Amino acid sequence: MTMPSLNLDFNYIILSGGVGGAKLAYGFLSCHEPSRLMVVGNVGDDFKYWGLNISPDLDTLLYTLAGVSDQKRGWGRSSETWSVLEEMRNLGGDSWFQLGDRDLAVHIERTERLSQGQRLSTITQDLAKKFGIECALLPITDRIVRTVLDTDVGSLEFQEYFVRHKCAPQVTKLHYTGCNRAVIQPEIYACLRSSALRAIIISPSNPFLSIDPMLSVSSFKQEIARCRKPVVAVSPLVGARAFKGPTAKIMRELGYEVSAFAVASHYTSNLIDGFVLDTEDSELVPQIQQLGIQTYVTDISMNTSEDKTRLAGEVLDFARTLEC
Amino acid sequence: MTMPSLNLDFNYIILSGGVGGAKLAYGFLSCHEPSRLMVVGNVGDDFKYWGLNISPDLDTLLYTLAGVSDQKRGWGRSSETWSVLEEMRNLGGDSWFQLGDRDLAVHIERTERLSQGQRLSTITQDLAKKFGIECALLPITDRIVRTVLDTDVGSLEFQEYFVRHKCAPQVTKLHYTGCNRAVIQPEIYACLRSSALRAIIISPSNPFLSIDPMLSVSSFKQEIARCRKPVVAVSPLVGARAFKGPTAKIMRELGYEVSAFAVASHYTSNLIDGFVLDTEDSELVPQIQQLGIQTYVTDISMNTSEDKTRLAGEVLDFARTLEC
Numbered sequence: 001m002t003m004p005s006l007n008l009d010f011n012y013i014i015l016s017g018g019v020g021g022a023k024l025a026y027g028f029l030s031c032h033e034p035s036r037l038m039v040v041g042n043v044g045d046d047f048k049y050w051g052l053n054i055s056p057d058l059d060t061l062l063y064t065l066a067g068v069s070d071q072k073r074g075w076g077r078s079s080e081t082w083s084v085l086e087e088m089r090n091l092g093g094d095s096w097f098q099l100g101d102r103d104l105a106v107h108i109e110r111t112e113r114l115s116q117g118q119r120l121s122t123i124t125q126d127l128a129k130k131f132g133i134e135c136a137l138l139p140i141t142d143r144i145v146r147t148v149l150d151t152d153v154g155s156l157e158f159q160e161y162f163v164r165h166k167c168a169p170q171v172t173k174l175h176y177t178g179c180n181r182a183v184i185q186p187e188i189y190a191c192l193r194s195s196a197l198r199a200i201i202i203s204p205s206n207p208f209l210s211i212d213p214m215l216s217v218s219s220f221k222q223e224i225a226r227c228r229k230p231v232v233a234v235s236p237l238v239g240a241r242a243f244k245g246p247t248a249k250i251m252r253e254l255g256y257e258v259s260a261f262a263v264a265s266h267y268t269s270n271l272i273d274g275f276v277l278d279t280e281d282s283e284l285v286p287q288i289q290q291l292g293i294q295t296y297v298t299d300i301s302m303n304t305s306e307d308k309t310r311l312a313g314e315v316l317d318f319a320r321t322l323e324c
Numbered sequence: 325m326t327m328p329s330l331n332l333d334f335n336y337i338i339l340s341g342g343v344g345g346a347k348l349a350y351g352f353l354s355c356h357e358p359s360r361l362m363v364v365g366n367v368g369d370d371f372k373y374w375g376l377n378i379s380p381d382l383d384t385l386l387y388t389l390a391g392v393s394d395q396k397r398g399w400g401r402s403s404e405t406w407s408v409l410e411e412m413r414n415l416g417g418d419s420w421f422q423l424g425d426r427d428l429a430v431h432i433e434r435t436e437r438l439s440q441g442q443r444l445s446t447i448t449q450d451l452a453k454k455f456g457i458e459c460a461l462l463p464i465t466d467r468i469v470r471t472v473l474d475t476d477v478g479s480l481e482f483q484e485y486f487v488r489h490k491c492a493p494q495v496t497k498l499h500y501t502g503c504n505r506a507v508i509q510p511e512i513y514a515c516l517r518s519s520a521l522r523a524i525i526i527s528p529s530n531p532f533l534s535i536d537p538m539l540s541v542s543s544f545k546q547e548i549a550r551c552r553k554p555v556v557a558v559s560p561l562v563g564a565r566a567f568k569g570p571t572a573k574i575m576r577e578l579g580y581e582v583s584a585f586a587v588a589s590h591y592t593s594n595l596i597d598g599f600v601l602d603t604e605d606s607e608l609v610p611q612i613q614q615l616g617i618q619t620y621v622t623d624i625s626m627n628t629s630e631d632k633t634r635l636a637g638e639v640l641d642f643a644r645t646l647e648c
Contacts, residue, residue, distance in 0.1 A: 051436035081407040083425035084432070091454050093433045101407035101425050108408070109417045112375035130415050 009196040010136065011036040012316070013188065014203055017210020018045075018057045019074065020236055020243050021203035022064035023302045025135075027312030028201075029065065030305075034134035038191055039065065042205070043120070043139045044147035044176055044213030045158040049097050050088070052107040053114055056159065057210065058124055058139055059106060066131035074244070077102045096164045121185050136187070140214040143182035147213050148175050158209060167246040171253045174208050179216035184223070192227045199319035200224060202233035202272065204300065206247045207263055208254070221271065230322035232274040232315060233267050235260040235300060239280050243301070264288045273322045276300060276315055294322060333520040334460065335360040336640070337512065338527055341534020342369075342381045343398065344560055344567050344626075345527035346388035348639070349459075351632030352525075353389065355640060358458035362515055363389065366529070367444070367463045368471035368500055368537030369482040373421050374412070376431040377438055380483065381534065382448055382463055383430060390455035398568070401426045420488045445509050460511070464538040467506035471537050472499050482533060491570040495577045498532050503540035508547070516551045523643035524548060526557035526596065528624065530571045531587055532578070545595065554646035556598040556639060557591050559584040559624060563604050567625070588612045597646045600624060600639055618646060 012032065016025050016039055025039045042057040063069035063077055070078045080100035089095045099107065106127060113123045119142045128137040147158045151169035161169060191197060205211055211233075215221055224231060240258040242248045248258045256262045260277040261284045267275075269292035277284060278300045285295045296318040302308045336356065340349050340363055349363045366381040387393035387401055394402045404424035413419045423431065430451060437447045443466045452461040471482045475493035485493060515521060529535055535557075539545055548555060564582040566572045572582045580586045584601040585608045591599075593616035601608060602624045609619045620642040626632045 050432045051439055052432075081405060081425070083405040083407065084429045087426040087429035088433065091429055091433050091451065093429070093436075101405070102411040104428075105408045105411035105415060105417070108374045108376075109412065109415050112417075115375055127415065 008187065008190050008194055009036065010038040010191045010194065011196055011198045012038070012201060012319075013191060013197065014039045014201045015042075015140075015205075015211060015214055016040065016057070016061060016203040017042045017205025018060040019064075019245070020302075021057075021205035021210065022061045022069070023308050024201075024203045024234060024312055024315070025061060026064050026067075026305075027302070027308030027310075028316070029135060030309040031313040032316060035136075036196075037135035038188070039135055039137045040140050040188060040214065041124075041137065042210045042214050043141065044145050044209065045162075046144075046146070047157055047159045049159075050094065050099070050107075051111070052104075053111045054097075054099075054107055054159075055110065055120070055124075055139065058137070059103065061137055062106070062124075062127055062131055062133070065128070065133045065135065065137065068131070076100050097159060121187070138185050138187060140188070140220070141182040141184055141217050143178060145176055145178045145182050145213055145217060147209055148177055150174070162246070167249060171250050174212070174250075174254070176213045176216040179213065180218050182217045184217050184220050189223065192223045197227060197229050198323065199230040199232060199316075200227075201315060201319065202231065202267070204234040204236040204243070206236060206242070206245060206250070207266055208250055209245075209247075215271070224271065230273045230319050231271060232276060232319045232322065233264070233272045234311075234315060235263055235275065235277040235281070237263060237281075238278040238300065260284050261287050264293055265291055267293075269293050274318055276311075276318060294318075332511070332514050332518055333360065334362040334515045334518065335520055335522045336362070336525060336643075337515060337521065337523075338363045338525045339366075339464075339529075339535060339538055340364065340381070340385060340527040341366045341529030342384040343388075343569075345381075345529035345534065346385045346393070347626045347632050348525075348527045348558060348636055349385060350388050350391075350629075351626065351634075351636030352640070353459060354629075354633040355637040359460075360520075361459040362512070363459055363461050364464050364512060364538065365448075365461065366534045366538050367465065368469050368533070369486075370468075370470070371481055371483045373483075374418065374423070375435070376428075377435045378421075378423075378431055378483075379434065379444070379448075379463065382461070383427065385461055386430070386448075386451055386455055386457070389452070389457045389459065389461065392455070400424050421483060445511070462509050462511060464512070464544070465506040465508055465541050467502060469500055469502040469506050469537055469541060471533055472501055474498070486570070491573060495574050498536070498574075498578070500537045500540040503537065504542050506541045508541050508544050513547065516547045521551060521553050522647065523554040523556060523640075524551075525639060525643065526555065526591070528558040528560040528567070530560060530566070530569060530574070531590055532574055533569075533571075539595070548595065554597045554643050555595060556600065556643045556646065557588070557596045558635075558639060559587055559599065559601040559605070561587060561605075562602040562624065584608050585611050588617055589615055591617075593617050598642055600635075600642060618642075
């Protein structure tokens with residue numbers, strides 16, 4: 001199996017988890033030549049369900065970048081139908097994770113091709129093309145990395161925690177199984193070593209659940225450091241509120257202060273050069289700068305397409321000011 | 325994995341392929357206590373598609389016996405929707421075999437349970453219960469038996485021949501791979517040795533594509549002979565016409581005369597004691613009786629529920645006359 005030939009003159013690598021990250025990634029499509037963007041998705045939330053390989057973050061990126069995500073529901077496909085799920089309930093099969101019919105086609109296609117020995121990255125790239133996506137979309141690795149949460153009800157994989165247990169259990173520790181054996185895609189490696197690369201953007205996804213599983217893949221952090229290109233992270237918090245999901249709750253339970261400062265400080269100046277935070281958090285600027293991290297303050301909420309494009313543009317402008 | 329406990333006081337075993345056999349099996353439900361009927365389905369047409377285990381004959385039996393088959397279309401579920409297939413076409417995935425959304429739920433459930441090591445018979449039995457079916461429904465074997473057709477375009481599995489190639493290739497030979505290694509279900513074996521058994525009915529399915537793959541399972545024919553109970557086959561032909569599917573075409577290509585006589589003679593008096601044929605074919609009665617096979621002539625077409633019940637009732641009455 002060969003990778004569909006990828007232009008490797010990428011200017012930006014965008015690391016993204018699900019919804020929040022995907023919104024910003026979508027914004028980049030309107031303010032930079034899409035074929036020069038490499039969006040890299042988290043696979044730590046991937047799991048097996050109905051015997052199928054589900055990649056929630058890659059799918060959210062796929063649907064969001066293609067403009068076919070359901071924005072009202074907040075997940076899955078627009079114009080979705082639910083016949084299979086309804087029938088599965090009748091049959092007494094698993095129904096705790098809601099798979100729509102159109103969404104299911106993607107999982108069936110992915111699962112079948114994986115079982116034939118194809119690479120997850122090849123499949124993801126092919127799916128992206130079928131969906132008319134012009135930027136590159138890749139999983140961080142073809143190997144299995146799983147985000148496991150140690151909680152008061154035992155160890156849970158992310159989707160069990162998130163969907164089945166509705167984020168209720170108290171989290172005591174996170175780990176990313178398989179990360180030491182995993183390697184980043186050769187395409188990402190090549191991109192990090194390319195002179196065309198201008199910056200790496202860490203999108204406003206959950207640092208612990210979406211970004212760290214990617215950063216934990218062996219030698220990825222060292223490769224980022226070695227490439228000496230600006231790394232800019234966008235805060236996933238406004239005040240002590242996350243836009244979506246359990247970020248604030250998990251930070252609290254892990255003993256972090258729930259703030260943009262805590263996120264920047266978690267990433268550390270070893271990793272990031274710049275940090276984008278919300279105007280509501282502007283009083284944190286001096287603290288963050290003391291960490292040796294440059295800051296950019298703006299409205300980071302992304303409700304409309306215009307918000308996404310504007311924020312993405314500002315992030316790129318900010319990254320340019322950090323180029324060595 | 326244990327089999328859901330089956331009452332083993334079955335009075336009739338009904339061997340069935342897909343549509344035609346399922347119609348007659350449905351008829352039996354109204355003229356004999358369903359819990360005393362064991363319907364045994366062919367697995368020779370089973371195949372993998374979209375990475376899923378599809379059992380077309382078992383599914384047709386499932387939907388027909390549950391009264392949820394689509395009678396107008398002639399296959400699949402009633403009230404079906406097609407979102408997954410439509411999306412699969414958009415993704416460029418396989419779409420030569422049409423799977424409806426509700427139908428798909430059954431395949432997903434079956435595939436997942438098979439991958440967990442459960443028996444096909446356990447799964448089939450559970451599905452039948454979920455569908456409210458009161459008779460037993462079992463595959464002939466849990467092992468893999470596949471009907472392979474040697475044709476002028478090469479060897480084809482049944483669904484490739486039937487759906488992908490629309491029965492166009494010329495058939496030169498049939499074989500049933502795996503039949504020597506396969507064994508009949510212990511429940512069928514027990515039923516054949518039970519004193520409650522009154523007769524074995526071979527429903528009007530294609531002798532070569534649906535019935536022979538079952539009869540070819542090792543020692544099944546010997547077990548049928550050993551039980552010394554009447555075996556009654558119902559003709560799948562009226563004149564030289566099959567009700568459905570490629571029966572007539574295949575008989576011709578294999579060098580058989582296309583007639584009820586050829587079917588009875590194919591089964592032989594070693595296997596069957598009685599043969600039910602259509603009034604249109606009554607002139608064949610002497611020939612068939614010369615084979616040492618008793619005959620019963622009636623209208624064997626099954627267009628309405630009443631037809632199915634009437635024919636099933638007549639078949640049982642005929643079988644009773646053959647009891648030793």
